[in-house]
């Protein structure tokens with residue numbers, strides 16, 4: 217085989233049988249070297265895995281996914297601090313987006329680590345096996361497959377060393393005994409809409425090597441070459457796809473390439489290329505080879521011969537994988553792996569490692585430095601109500617003005633606001649963009665309570681019937697700015713709290729917008745991929761229109777190229793639209809979630825997703841499209857006790873799944889014929905009212921939130937019937 221140029225266009229095929237004879241092994245090692253250095257991927261054929269063991273595993277895998285949801289939930293990953301068990305559809309996040317796959321993680325059965333062991337040792341531990349009575353022989357099937365794959369994988373420790381002209385045992389030092397093999401069983405259901413096209417987002421694997429069994433004939437696996445072009449890696453009968461993880465890249469100081477890959481769920485990947493019939497769900501079974509969790513930079517001592525080092529090009533591969541994880545090998549590999557798992561499985565992170573999750577999402581300085589792959593240092597800038605704008609902006613010498621910090625910051629920097637009340641006199645203009653791997657972050661410093669009070673800003677309030685200039689809208693006025701992240705901020709008394717115009721790819725988490733003189737949180741204009749999590753928006757009103765048009769959360773227009781899409785998850789909107797201010801006449805309407813509106817000329821399709829959110833006690837509707845076209849998706853939301861309609865969709869095409877509407881003043885829903893409605897309270901025959909819930913005590917959700925932004929779990933609006941529909945305050949459920 218010829219050595220491939222830097223940008224490979226095909227994925228090499230290596231024959232494992234060639235390793236067993238002295239005559240054929242040198243050619244195998246040459247091909248392996250090429251694959252390791254230039255591609256990062258190869259197909260392995262003739263690995264000694266018995267076909268009935270493989271077929272049995274695939275059959276058991278399909279049977280496991282076919283179990284009823286409640287059986288799968290018995291072994292949900294959130295129960296396991298070892299990140300083992302079931303993850304439902306959409307539970308995993310890669311490259312900051314939800315993956316549309318369902319999966320089970322199993323691993324070499326290992327005991328729970330002792331209390332004196334480092335925290336990261338919890339990555340290993342006992343499995344959650346499915347009930348043997350329900351799916352007999354499952355565990356033995358997994359173990360039989362791993363028993364055959366493990367020696368092949370371990371043999372690659374020697375083969376790789378030899379391919380790089382090292383001593384065959386040179387890599388042995390990097391492994392624990394026993395090696396932890398981690399197996400994922402993955403199901404990618406056919407996508408229901410274009411928004412579900414990310415099977416798994418662009419990423420590099422973390423471990424040593426991955427051995428992937430593509431268990432169905434679907435196309436979809438794609439590998440990114442060094443020029444950034446995506447190359448398809450379709451299944452080849454009888455093969456495993458092997459790829460290099462970041463840990464192997466790290467210990468070989470970049471000689472071996474961890475290559476970015478993804479699974480695309482484009483509709484055509486689900487069709488039989490011969491007759492166009494549907495292939496059903498895609499299944500795949502990767503096995504990841506764990507390395508020692510205790511490795512640190514100091515352990516990387518391999519000396520490569522010069523001719524091997526020369527193979528490594530200087531030019532940087534283009535990669536769409538998140539750069540964040542380049543930073544994970546700074547401490548012990550176990551620490552990096554744990555952070556990676558926590559970010560990928562945030563429900564597990566919230567339950568078992570809440571502090572680490574908060575820090576990891578905040579991208580705090582302790583993980584922000586790359587040891588092996590130098591990246592620019594991200595700066596931290598501090599702002600305090602007691603600071604001074606002549607100060608250096610450090611923790612000890614903070615700035616005073618948030619705007620000065622915003623102006624000084626570069627992409628990738630974090631602006632920390634110290635606790636107390638910040639009182640800007642001009643609104644904070646955010647008009648520059650970060651990147652997906654170097655976002656700007658504006659956040660409260662370590663659990664401190666930060667209020668930004670807009671009372672001194674223009675337009676608080678504007679006169680009756682006066683208009684408010686665009687640039688005066690919002691304590692945070694975000695315009696044409698991308699890749700900003702906002703955490704833990706309370707915005708009060710502003711001319712709007714958050715006002716975003718023509719801004720995409722921004723992330724808002726644990727934001728409170730209350731008592732503003734217009735809508736609390738408004739996203740307007742061209743906007744895609746904004747995410748709003750754990751928002752509390754209440755008490756907002758607009759005196760300049762006698763209270764008519766202030767909403768808790770509003771998302772308007774959606775003009776311009778492409779669709780505007782916002783994901784709203786785990787939020788509550790209540791009590792909007794009531795005259796608490798003695799406006800006379802009072803013209804408040806007040807919806808829970810107004811998902812459209814704005815100037816007719818600018819209204820374009822917007823594909824919003826609203827998940828696990830509650831609208832209650834609002835003066836008008838719970839959830840409404842408000843004239844917005846687009847493909848909406850509403851999953852497990854609850855509209856309870858709103859004065860008008862629970863769910864009102866006429867212009868958008870909404871797919872409503874597993875929502876509840878109960879005790880709303882006019883009617884549960886107002887849906888045009890085009891709406892797709894399945895598994896919702898109104899799709900069944902029963903009636904839903906207060907008695908359908910374990911509790912309707914609103915005080916359960918009006919207290920302080922937990923540190924991670926979640927509301928204290930309670931029985932509020934949980935169906936008495938036990939059905940898994942409607943929103944829950946147990947956000948992990």
Ligand SMILES: O=C(O)CCC(=O)C(=O)O
Pocket residue numbers: 400402416421428430437477478479500501502
């Ligand atoms: O499903 C596949 O083919 C690939 C899965 C993958 O890349 C992963 O889980 O790391």
Ligand SMILES: [Fe+2]
Pocket residue numbers: 419420421426477
């Ligand atoms: Fe992968």
